Each structure stands twice: as structure tokens, then as C-alpha cells.
Amino acid sequence: TPAKDLTIWEDAQKMIEKARRDGVETVWDRFEQQQPGCKFCELGLTCKNCNMGPCRISLKEDGKMQRGVCGADGDVIVARNFGRFVAGGSAGHSDHGRDLIEVLEAITEGEAHDYKISDEDKLRRVSAELGISVDNRETMAIAKDLVEACFADFGSRRKELGFVSRVPEVRREIWKKYKVMPRGVDREIAEMMHRTHMGCDNDAVSTLLHSAKTALADGWGGSMIGTELSDIIFGVPTPxxxxxxxxxxxxxxxxxxxxxxxxxxxxxxxxxxxxxxxxxxxxxxxxxxxxxxxxxxxxxxxxxxxxxxxxxxxxxxxxxxxxxxxxxxxxxxxxxxxxxxxxxxxxxxxxxxxxxxxxxxxxxxxxxxxxxxxxxxxxxxxxxxxxxxxxxxxxVEIPVAAVDTITGFSNEALLNMLGGSLDPLLDAVKEGSIRGVAAIVGCNNPKFQHDSQNVGLAKELIKKDILVLATGCITTAAGKAGLLVPEGSEMAGPGLKKICSALKIPPVLHFGSCVDNSRVIHLCGLIANALGVDISDLPVWGSSPEWYSEKAVAIGLYCVASGIPVHIGTPPQITGSKLVTDIALNGLENIFGAAFLVEPDYVKAAEKMDERIKLKRLSLGL
Ligand code: BF8
Incomplete structure (x- = not known):
């Protein structure tokens, strides 16, 4: 395959060609070697959870191989596999979060001299939010309590996670109603592994609800702790x-x-x-x-x-x-x-x-x-x-010259830019200069021409006056495409362009790493509370057009369960079950007021996202 078909970037194309000359195997070579993929696996219809199998379920309705040796049908197997996928992603983010608690703990114990608390203000702010008394107390004493509070969120001692206080009340009621209020981070992940052991949760809907609960423990728990403690230790990002x-x-x-x-x-x-x-x-x-x-x-x-x-x-x-x-x-x-x-x-x-x-x-x-x-x-x-x-x-061959960017936005930086209040942003949304907000989570996947979807979607959205927040691997893509500088707003619609010029900001705001999607849900919570509505009422979207990882699915699911619809470019391995697929695309909407959209074509995706934004604006009376 010619390198230009594999990636949209000149630097990548030149290096793929050099790799070929140098005899170096790359991800694209291995992707080709793996084709065609296993259909059973692609559909999610294989089960390796016990040693009576491995089993696979046939889509042919001739009565054979409709159930695994244990008797699990395709719906149960697909749901179980999906649940473990989400647990894997949630574990990754959350274990990362835990590592930061341990660093903060080591700082408070005087055992990490090379690290320090860089942002005392944030330490106090976050601690107060978690109910820790901060008045007239020494920094280290507060930090010790914060360490304990965060560790407690990982175990099973608490009824619900500390940062759930950031979630609008109406949303919390939904979580209680469907029993998906996240408790300890480790607890939900361990319970997912338990439920999917042979002979436990054999009802696809039940397993899927627990998948949502596990993902919520990641988003409002492990990831959020990761973000907040990183800011406290290393500083809050500023542009x-x-x-x-x-x-x-x-x-x-x-x-x-x-x-x-x-x-x-x-x-x-x-x-x-x-x-x-x-x-x-x-x-x-x-x-x-x-x-x-x-x-x-x-x-x-x-x-x-x-x-x-x-x-x-x-x-x-x-x-x-x-x-x-x-x-x-x-x-x-x-x-x-x-x-x-x-x-x-x-x-x-x-x-x-x-x-x-x-x-x-x-x-x-x-x-x-x-x-x-x-x-x-x-x-x-x-x-x-x-x-x-x-x-x-x-x-040595350095293929291109570097491209300029402005990066390092955070909720604090955004508030600062807006003069300390969300009101200017809300006003821009109300008057329609910014019609909606979409967070694009990076990732690349050799199933697509590298970054074609990431860049294509970001450009389509800003054209429609939808502000884009970028996390993870889309950052580099957006930067290379000239979308991370204020001049990038030339590519935006008239409303967004006006706001970008006034604030001197790019039309795509770099919001950090994948763990920092916690900033996105936090921001949505703040906006919903300011408007007195639920998150699912907002004209917002999440998207991961080129997603590949378990973590990306965990992010997608915690966004959906928080009320943010999510577009993805390829489906996860669930399409072997009509029931599970239908829940992902439609059923979740009835429960959480948001669901997944699978659309491999970024132009169509942007149109569908725009449609929903229109509807949400209408229902908000905008
Ligand atoms: O957490 S965007 S490819 S690097 S999973 Fe991985 Fe995807 Fe990149 Fe970061 Ni996120």
C-alpha cells in the first residue's frame, strides 16, 4: 500500500518509506499480515472465560453452536466480553490515578524530595470539595487527609465516590434509580470480573449496566483523581x-x-x-x-x-x-x-x-x-x-519543519480567560456563536487512514460553530492541521471565529491527556448546574473517530452514562448480539439520555452530531 494511503501526514509518509528502506516493520505491516481477521472475534462471539471452551457462537440459525458449553448465548457472551473490555480500560486510568495518590502520600511523608505540591490553592479547593476542613490548617495536614479520601474512593468503604458531588442532582437520581452510582473504583472493576466469571451475571442488560457503573467509577473516580492530583503536584495547565x-x-x-x-x-x-x-x-x-x-x-x-x-x-x-x-x-x-x-x-x-x-x-x-x-x-x-x-x-532524516501550537487549556484556564465566570461562554452558547461543544478523544487505528477522521471531523465541527475540545492523541493531529492556533479559526464558522478572535484562542482547545476527559465531564457538570439542567440537556458530544483502546471505550461509556452522547468511528466487538448493539445505539438513550453513534464517515458523523445539537438547543429554548 502506498504510504500516502496509510496516513495523511507528510512526516509519517516519509518515515514509512524510510522504514521500508531500512527494513523496519511497522504497525501497518502487521495490520496487513493480520487480515482477514477472525469473524467470531470481530462479532464478540467468542468466549475464553473458562476451560470447558473456548467457545464460539454461530450466527447461522441452524440450531448448532447457538450456546457455549456452559449454555451462555451470544447476548451474554458479547455483554461479558464488553464488560471486561470496559473493566480493562477503567483499570488502566484508575491505576494511573492511584499512582498519583501514592506520590502525594510520599510527599506528605517526606519520602519524595524530588516532588512537591506545586499548586496549594488547588489542593485546598479540591480538598474542601471532598469535605476536608481546610481553614487554618497546614498544607501537609490537608494533603494527608486528601490522600486518605482518595484512597478511600478506591476501596469499598464509601457509599459513593467523592467527586460525585460534582454531578448534577438529577443525574445522580438516574444513577440511583438504575443502581449504577459508582462506589469504590477497585470494587466496580473487581465486581465486573466476578460477574463475568462462569455462572454469575447471565443477563446482558444487567452486565451492561454494571459496565456503565464501572466506567463511571473511572470517569468520576480514578481518572478524576489522576487529573486533580497531577495538577496539585505538577501545576494546573495554562495556555x-x-x-x-x-x-x-x-x-x-x-x-x-x-x-x-x-x-x-x-x-x-x-x-x-x-x-x-x-x-x-x-x-x-x-x-x-x-x-x-x-x-x-x-x-x-x-x-x-x-x-x-x-x-x-x-x-x-x-x-x-x-x-x-x-x-x-x-x-x-x-x-x-x-x-x-x-x-x-x-x-x-x-x-x-x-x-x-x-x-x-x-x-x-x-x-x-x-x-x-x-x-x-x-x-x-x-x-x-x-x-x-x-x-x-x-x-538521520527529519522529514518536516515543526508546526506552532497554543496548548494547555484546563477548566481553570478557561475560567480565567473568561474573567472568572462561565457566563461569557454560556452567553456565546445562548446567542449561538458557539452552537455546541464536542470533545474529541484521540487515538489512532490502522483501520483508518491515519488521522484522516480525527482532522476531518474536527474541521467539519468547527465549520458548524461547534467548539472542539481535544484530548489524547488528536492533539498532535489538530496541531499539525493548524487548528491549535488562533489563526485556525479561519477554518471555523462565523460565530466561533468571532469568539476565537475576541478571546485570541484556537477553535480547537487542547484539554490534556485521555485521563483529562475528567475535565470535560466536570465542565459539563458545571455548565449543567449553572443552567439548572441535566448534562443530557446540553448541546454537547463526545467523539473518538479512530479509537482503538479499552480506555477509549471506558471514556465513551462514562460520557454516555453521564449524559453525553458519543460518536465512534468503528463499533466495539459487540455486533454479534442484536440486543447489545441495540442497547448501545438506542437503549442507553432511554436510561441515560445519551447513547453511542457509530459512523465511519466523518462528514456524515458531523451532520448527525449537528442534528442533535439543533434539537438540544431547541429544547433549551435557544
Ligand atoms: O490515553 S488517545 S492512543 S495515548 S488511548 Fe492511547 Fe488513545 Fe492515544 Fe493516551 Ni488515549
Missing amino acids: SRSQVNLGVIKADMVNILVHGHNPVVSEMVLAAARNPEMIAQAQKAGAEGINIGGLCCTGNELLGRQGIPMAGNHLMTELAIVTGAVEAVVVDYQCIMPSMVQVAACYHTKFITTADKAQFTGATHISFNTATAADQAKEIIEMAIAAYALRDQSR
Whole structure:
């Protein structure tokens, strides 16, 4: 397949061609090798939950293979598989959130000298929200209570999660009615595993409702804790200028790319790279200095808080190494292709893992520990500097020049920009300059031409005066397309263009990493409360056109259960069950006032999203 059919970007096309010349296998090669996929799996009709099987259910109605050995039918099997998929995604986000509680705990115990509380105001604000007394109390005493409150949200001691207080009352009533009020984060995930063990929840509807509950525990629990504690420890994102694409890799520098999700490692690597002693070492090795670039969501964390440029999104991660100019890729966890080890081995690149729960055979592992973080980060930088000496400059190709962006929005930054109140935003929505808001969650999937849907949908939506919030891997795509600078509003409709010019903001606002979709649901809660309505009454959408991960489905489901309809470009593996598919596309609307829309064509998707926005505006009397 010609590279131009695989991706819309010049930097990616050139690197795919170079990979082919260099004999490097990429995600697209492996995708092709996997075709055709297994139909039973695609439909969700395989079950491997016990050893009487594995089983598969036939769609032919000839009486054979209509049930697994245990007797489960296709609906039950599809629902069980989907439930475990959601549990996997929720576990990923939430375990990330828990890691931040542990860092905050270590700070309060004086065991993490390299970390600090960067935003005391936010610590106090969030703690007060969770019912912790903050008046006349020392910062560390409050932080200790916050640590306990957050840990409690993971167990089964509480009746409901702390941040559920941010959810409009009417929505909470719906959750109570359908028994999906999330309790402990770990509890819902463990219960999902229990329910889907052979012989437990054998009713698709019941399993799906618990899937929603598990996802809500992620969104309003694990993810929200992850976001809020990251802000407290590393600072609340504020808009700043930066750059994106493979052009952020510099031929004359020691290039280190951070990849994964948790800022706990990448922030330390960044701090070490700024250390004059390290820079001097790099210069001694013949480089101009040390350059840090981001990949995927930990890239988003650094981009939002520190303005560190973004080298690429999910499908760019292998290609970044193919430039031949990357000394080290430092990873923590999630969305890191195991193939990175093999790609790195084709060049002089060190592939360094840091999380004991995400180890890769063939990688250099540094068991990262908050007590020794700065020293370990220094060790990583030294490895990269040593690798620089091994770089073969004749194999270096940096395909394009970097593109400018303004990134790092957050609810706080937004409020600040609006002068401290949501009113100007609400007024813009009321008068129709901004007709609605859509949050696009990144991801790439080789099932689509890379980023074609992400960019296409964002452009269609802003044309219709729908403000776009970008999280995760769409950030890089939007940046490359010129949508993350105020001038990008030239591509927007007249209303949105007017607002963007007045506020000097881009038509697509970078709202952080995937965990930061908690900012999006929080914002929706704030807007709904300000208008005195439910979240499902708002002219809002979530979308993940090129989604691939379990986490993306967890996000989609917690948005839907919170009242935000969600567009996805491909269905999850549920289409083998008419019942489950119908619930996802329609039934959820009756329960939560929002459901999924599956539409692989971004133009049609934007039209359908727009239709609903029109209806919602009408019912709000706008
Ligand atoms: O959490 S957008 S490909 S990197 S899953 Fe992964 Fe998707 Fe990127 Fe971040 Ni989110």
C-alpha cells in the first residue's frame, strides 16, 4: 500500500518509506499480515472465560453452536466480553490515578524530595470539595487527609465516590434509580470480573449496566483523581506556545522522547534534562544540548503544563524512532507498542522502561521510585548522552519543519480567560456563536487512514460553530492541521471565529491527556448546574473517530452514562448480539439520555452530531 494511503501526514509518509528502506516493520505491516481477521472475534462471539471452551457462537440459525458449553448465548457472551473490555480500560486510568495518590502520600511523608505540591490553592479547593476542613490548617495536614479520601474512593468503604458531588442532582437520581452510582473504583472493576466469571451475571442488560457503573467509577473516580492530583503536584495547565510533529526532533541535539501516560516519570526526565550539569555533558559529547519531545499522553501532560513539544501520536511512535535521531525513548505505561523494542534495536536508540507493571523484553529497565526519582532521571539522561555517540548521522532524516501550537487549556484556564465566570461562554452558547461543544478523544487505528477522521471531523465541527475540545492523541493531529492556533479559526464558522478572535484562542482547545476527559465531564457538570439542567440537556458530544483502546471505550461509556452522547468511528466487538448493539445505539438513550453513534464517515458523523445539537438547543429554548 502506498504510504500516502496509510496516513495523511507528510512526516509519517516519509518515515514509512524510510522504514521500508531500512527494513523496519511497522504497525501497518502487521495490520496487513493480520487480515482477514477472525469473524467470531470481530462479532464478540467468542468466549475464553473458562476451560470447558473456548467457545464460539454461530450466527447461522441452524440450531448448532447457538450456546457455549456452559449454555451462555451470544447476548451474554458479547455483554461479558464488553464488560471486561470496559473493566480493562477503567483499570488502566484508575491505576494511573492511584499512582498519583501514592506520590502525594510520599510527599506528605517526606519520602519524595524530588516532588512537591506545586499548586496549594488547588489542593485546598479540591480538598474542601471532598469535605476536608481546610481553614487554618497546614498544607501537609490537608494533603494527608486528601490522600486518605482518595484512597478511600478506591476501596469499598464509601457509599459513593467523592467527586460525585460534582454531578448534577438529577443525574445522580438516574444513577440511583438504575443502581449504577459508582462506589469504590477497585470494587466496580473487581465486581465486573466476578460477574463475568462462569455462572454469575447471565443477563446482558444487567452486565451492561454494571459496565456503565464501572466506567463511571473511572470517569468520576480514578481518572478524576489522576487529573486533580497531577495538577496539585505538577501545576494546573495554562495556555502556552509550543510545536508539534517530527520536526520537533533536532538533528544536533540529544533527543529524548517520553512516551506513556503518567507525568510522574516524564516530569522528572524533563527536570533532569534542564540540569546545567547534564547539558554540559551533552555538549561535551558533541551535541548542542538536550531536547525533550512528547509522544501520546505523557506528551500531552508535559505539553499542557510545560509547553514541551509533541513529536507524535499513537501511530507516529514507531516512526519517530525511524528518524534515526532519537537517543532514547523513555516510557511508563499504556499505549506503548511492544514493537518499539524491535524498532529501537534497528537504530542506536535506547528503549527505557520505568514501571515495574509495564516491562518489555529486550528493553533497559529502570525501576522508577519516587524516593530516588531525580537520580534515576539523571541516569536516563546519561544513557541518552552515551547513545548520542553511537548515532549514525547518515541515517538521520527529519522529514518536516515543526508546526506552532497554543496548548494547555484546563477548566481553570478557561475560567480565567473568561474573567472568572462561565457566563461569557454560556452567553456565546445562548446567542449561538458557539452552537455546541464536542470533545474529541484521540487515538489512532490502522483501520483508518491515519488521522484522516480525527482532522476531518474536527474541521467539519468547527465549520458548524461547534467548539472542539481535544484530548489524547488528536492533539498532535489538530496541531499539525493548524487548528491549535488562533489563526485556525479561519477554518471555523462565523460565530466561533468571532469568539476565537475576541478571546485570541484556537477553535480547537487542547484539554490534556485521555485521563483529562475528567475535565470535560466536570465542565459539563458545571455548565449543567449553572443552567439548572441535566448534562443530557446540553448541546454537547463526545467523539473518538479512530479509537482503538479499552480506555477509549471506558471514556465513551462514562460520557454516555453521564449524559453525553458519543460518536465512534468503528463499533466495539459487540455486533454479534442484536440486543447489545441495540442497547448501545438506542437503549442507553432511554436510561441515560445519551447513547453511542457509530459512523465511519466523518462528514456524515458531523451532520448527525449537528442534528442533535439543533434539537438540544431547541429544547433549551435557544
Ligand atoms: O490515553 S488517545 S492512543 S495515548 S488511548 Fe492511547 Fe488513545 Fe492515544 Fe493516551 Ni488515549
